[in-house]
Amino acid sequence: MSALFRLSRIALASLALLAGGMATTAAAQSLRFSTVVIDAGHGGHDGGAARNGLVEKRLCLDVAKRVEAGLKARGLKTAMTRRTDTFVDLSQRARVANRIPSSIFVSIHFNGSRKTLISGGEVYYRSSRGKALASAISRSIKARVTGGMRGIFYGDYKVLRETKATAVLVECGYISNKREAARCATPAHRQKLAEAIVSGILAARAR
Template identity: 75%
Template sequence: MPLRFSRIAALCLALVVGGVAGAAWAEPLRFSTVVIDAGHGGRDGGSVWNGLIEKKLCLDVAKRVEAGLKSKGVKTVMTRRTDTFVELAQRARMANRAPSSVFVSIHFNGSRQTALAGREVYYRSPRGQSLAAAISRFFKSRVPGGTRGIFRGNYKVLRETRMPAVLVECGYLSNKREASRCADAAHRQKIADAIVSGLLAARAK
């Protein structure tokens, strides 16, 4: 009888804690600045598939996200604006100097499993999870190819940033159909618009 009771009590406690965590996860975020991190750069080209170089696409989408946020009156900080190499630790330090901010690192994916396609958003903290979910929701509804979902990740830029942070994989360049889409500026604009919409949806009014 005591053993059965303890199991029931443990189950109830888990439900309560899960409910509290879910409520916190759903809370809107308060921020005035978005730190936009264009992945790779310089000597680090990132993934290279189907004639596309990741670092170039990352910077293109990052600039589109910056323009979209500025048009909505949101302050931005870019970790790089040109084809330059920036250490991961330096990117995190730049972000941590920006008060009242969130961080979004922009990447494109690649895999030997060339059938894989779709966008992915990674987070590490509960508040990062809230941001990831909002962005993924707009990927699903507004970007051809949809989303593979959100995932907990242990990337350095997520570990070392102190604000809500996400790393966005904007598509698999290793998938020929998706690579063809990503080569199109109009498609990259849709990706950027979805990221902007997700950021704004997660923001407290």
């Protein structure tokens, strides 16, 4: 066997291992779940961000309900941490998710900043599986929603830290930015956000 032939076989074997590793990684990023726990951020005395005539807690609940409707229409089971304008402790939100087997947790928020030029969505994760789900949701929002995405980020938020299942926190946009606030104020934009979140969740799900 010539040295050149041996090198060729080694190269082919290396490529095969690389391809197999990539396939394994892709498979690992596919999530298996039957229920989506939808967490509408804030509520009750905790209004969240309040800018440009908008209050975060109301937007969160509206989008959460739209996400629930979209997931149910596609055959997935859902659970909500709140359905009304009530305060729910962060640990209680995590406990709701932890009681439900084969679930993922998606917390929905809107952002605010003193830097009013900042706009765009963000998705936060705390685990490798959370990162995969965050990536899928981010890609979906970027492709479908005006305003785009600022990216995905590691976040040590309490609801992510205490939720045992795969969990992400979605910031749907900056209501401190006047142009983005005007979009978020419209039901049509909030529906697009919800549909994009649903599509991202489905894209991350193992078939």
